[in-house]
């Protein structure tokens with residue numbers, strides 16, 4: 001097991017009616033003025049934003065609103081949020097939405113007390129503790145940003161999508177009511193399931209040997225997501241299935257499922273370049289295409305690890321040929337994503353062979369070379385993985 005540090009400061013309020021406690025919990029924390037940050041329309045249409053505002057009003061907490069976060073959030077809106085925080089002396093950022101809203105909120109919280117441009121943090125990765133506290137009302141289980149230390153934001157002017165990691169931007173409060181996810185369109189539910197499953201794959205496949213305490217947690221979460229996925233797809237208002245998926249989505253990415261390991265994250269890097277170039281690509285859908293392609297390219301570095309994963313997660317019987325077992329595990333992974341209605345080729349995402357060269361320079365800038373852990377990858381390897389995915 002590798003050395004590690006693990007910080008998880010999030011106070012979770014989970015279950016029916018959780019969002020009704022937003023005002024009282026923020027008041028307990030001493031919040032006076034919050035920036036209420038949300039997405040395109042779903043939370044307004046469902047009446048959630050009005051309920052959250054009423055909960056703040058009941059406690060006399062002032063709120064400044066900034067809606068309109070798009071999926072694959074963009075830095076320009078975060079800059080607007082930072083200006084609002086400075087103008088109104090905001091002391092908490094409250095995100096109501098999914099990974100995109102939460103990540104935009106994190107960028108705002110990081111930039112609120114900074115005199116320069118917040119994009120500096122995404123470029124230099126420099127740490128800061130001067131971050132506004134963040135609260136979250138989660139509406140889609142997927143990215144795990146409700147407890148993670150990461151934010152991922154696009155900069156359209158630079159045609160980049162970059163991450164910034166800092167424990168200080170982990171949300172302090174997360175309100176998680178599974179009923180709020182009943183309205184998710186099937187595609188978003190499926191993309192979320194794919195994303196959380198991939199957060200486990202990124203951790204399970206690296207160059208560290210067995211870490212049973214971490215690996216068993218990871219495998220158990222994989223099995224849970226796999227078992228609950230058809231239940232939520234078939235019956236979107238199944239509270240228990242939605243609740244299991246929502247809590248799993250947090251556990252998949254808050255960090256515990258990777259402690260003591262190096263983790264890989266090559267595939268997320270490959271996907272982020274796709275959704276940077278084409279912001280209409282949903283992160284989970286991009287991962288559904290890229291993960292099996294990455295697996296095919298790297299499995300020979302340690303086929304026994306893939307065979308183990310196939311046995312544990314998909315119940316595959318060993319054939320005596322470890323390479324064949326590894327390939328079967330990859331097939332099962334692709335079939336699982338396809339069973340959710342996810343794409344399996346780049347063509348389905350309207351990405352063509354000519355696009356590959358456009359992805360490489362920013363991939364190199366974001367990830368460096370070589371990158372990944374399970375197998376160290378060059379930019380030529382990345383080109384080949386994109387080609388496998390075509």
Ligand code: NZQ
Nearest residue numbers: 039040041042071072098099100139142143145148150183
């Ligand atoms: O904008 P609205 O109208 O709210 O619609 C959203 C959006 O179109 C909709 N939605 C959300 N909750 C809903 C709902 N529709 C109906 N009912 C509800 N209850 O769903 C769409 C997708 O929302 P988004 O926030 O983009 O989804 P997700 O949580 O998958 O976030 C994706 C972003 O997170 C990043 C991704 O790269 C991507 O930019 N990630 C962030 C990570 C992190 N911070 O730790 C890690 C991840 O690996 C990921 O990279």
Ligand code: ZN
Nearest residue numbers: 143195268283
């Ligand atoms: Zn992800």
